[in-house]
Amino acid sequence: MCKLHSLFFLLFSIFSYIKLSKGSQPISKTITVDLNGLADFNTIQDAINSIPDSNNEWIKIHINQGTYTEKVTIPYQKSYIILEGDGSNETFIQWGDHEPIIRPDLDADIKISWNTATFLSLADNVILSALTFKNTYQDLDNPQNAVAALINGDKTSVYGCSFIGIQDTLSDLCGRHYFRDCSVEGIVDFIFGYGQSIYEGCTLNTVSSGVPVGYVTAQGRQQSNDPNGFVFKNCHIGGSAEAYLGRGWGNYSRVLFYQTYMENIIVPKGWIDWRAGYGGNFTTFAESDCIGPGSNTSGRVKWEKELSDDDVKKLTSISTFINSDNWLDQQPNDYGYTSD
Template sequence: MRNPGQFILSFLLALLYACTSFSEAGNRSRAPNIARLIRVDPSGKGDFKRIQDAINAVPSNNSELVFILVEPGTYREKIMVPADKPFVTLSGRSASTTIITGSNSGDIFGSPTVSVLASNFVGRYLTIQNTHGLGAKAVALRVSGDRVVFLACRITSHQDTLFDDVGRHYYSNCYIEGDTDFIFGNAASLFQKCHVHSVSGGGGFITAQHRASPSENTGFVFLGCTITGLTNTFLGRPWGPYSRVVFALSYMSSAILPQGWDNWGDPSKQRTVYYGQYKCYGPGANTSRRVPWSRVLIGKDVSPLLTTNMVDQQSWFRNVPSIFDEANLNSKNLVENIRCVHMS
């Protein structure tokens, strides 16, 4: 097995590649800072009343930037962004006022309220929730595209909240809530300055990372996050035998169980998982009683993770477009309003 430094370096190099590819892909569109604007307004004052109708209006094999501005409201929809519709930004004005909600359960592929299959997708200032409740798989958000970003979103359910399926993903300043395996999948993802909250009544699991072989460069990194819960919560358990999760410079409340990790009833996975912690703090961060097969990382192991250029969020996604197709503008003040929302 690679040493800790090699793992984190190779993993973050993959993330850096995603940053570069994402930027270059965006620049191959019609022009780097010009976008087609589509407005969704439930009152009927926009181009569409429903979000899915706006997504359907994006042409197949799309190659231009499309900015879908979702006005405040509660949207009771099941939304999918197909794989052949890349370069889409879906943006509310505030997560507290722009809510996408559903209540499906039973299957991780069929239950998501929102499914993102497209690459080069950006989601901003949205609440995405599945209100089904306890006791069943009820995904709020499935992310299966490559080079996907979520900024300042609220993602909530109980079991299997965030299906972080495949691809390279970046979550910044998001709130993610659930109780059982509520951040799961086999993506290569960086969670920066996110608040992760367990609502489990006891014995819940935050992560279930699915890396199946040592050749897969996937894993979850939580950097500068806040980890809280109601009571007695594990940091994670291995969905796949080579599961990889790292928490760095993050606050952990007393809800985190002292042992930290669970082997999901399979002791053989203890030899192959990679679970690490670096300079976390708070009452739940004490490593003295962690399971012996987890790792307490030191500076040389995580120095690539702490390089500003490697994790600068601006390199992960497009700036807010400053020019929109005139045919799509309903007001001369609209562009300025969009800038204000996204630069706050």
């Protein structure tokens, strides 16, 4: 389901990997954005557009504090971009597009998500830091697809960012991603996609709405040999509404919560098979060493998986699950990543 790059971009990625194989790379240039005209650009999109196609040196776009009401896209051909704010409580990117989910098939779901997203990140090698991405659609009695951010590029790391919405808040759509010290807010499938991602030290909050019960995740793994899945490590789940930990968006959906604190909002069954339709025979929904009143597994569905210590270690290890080629080590190291 992930978009295939053209031969040009494949060759470009190989060249870039060779170029970056020696370790953490410096930031070659910093440009700034300010709403009041006190910087290089007034809009984030203009700053992104100024970066040449096929760029292969890290360029930082620092976004001064303020609320930027604009849809923002990092195109496929503009890699090695850092978007950095003054803090997730200081720099906001927001828009309010929304569409009802018809769900004839997965491709239709994805197309709608692309249409509504406040922020689209399509390029490989991107860093996001100290920003809030928000979809301002606020009809709590009628949740619709209203994506705050959609990440479809490989090798994306996200530090100290917030994602705010109601339904489909964060589309962790495709690629290897690392989220650290982030927060995600919503009620229906508010983290969804085919991403191969680790969320470390993140906060996941449900919001009250007209929906009787919510779903934290909807992971879309389609085949048993697909490497993707969502891993939540040392996270915190809370909020104001009951929710399942996840439901299967693909036949082989894979989600693991590890050493995560769960408030008393988790539905006792924990999981729903949903679209997979196989009674959980092929899904990998699991919990390991979690704590808190919502972590009691005695009422969980019978098909929740009990992973071996070795399997848990493989999934929760950054170096094993998402960083086998050391791409995180090759990114500028100013943003808090440390290898495990």
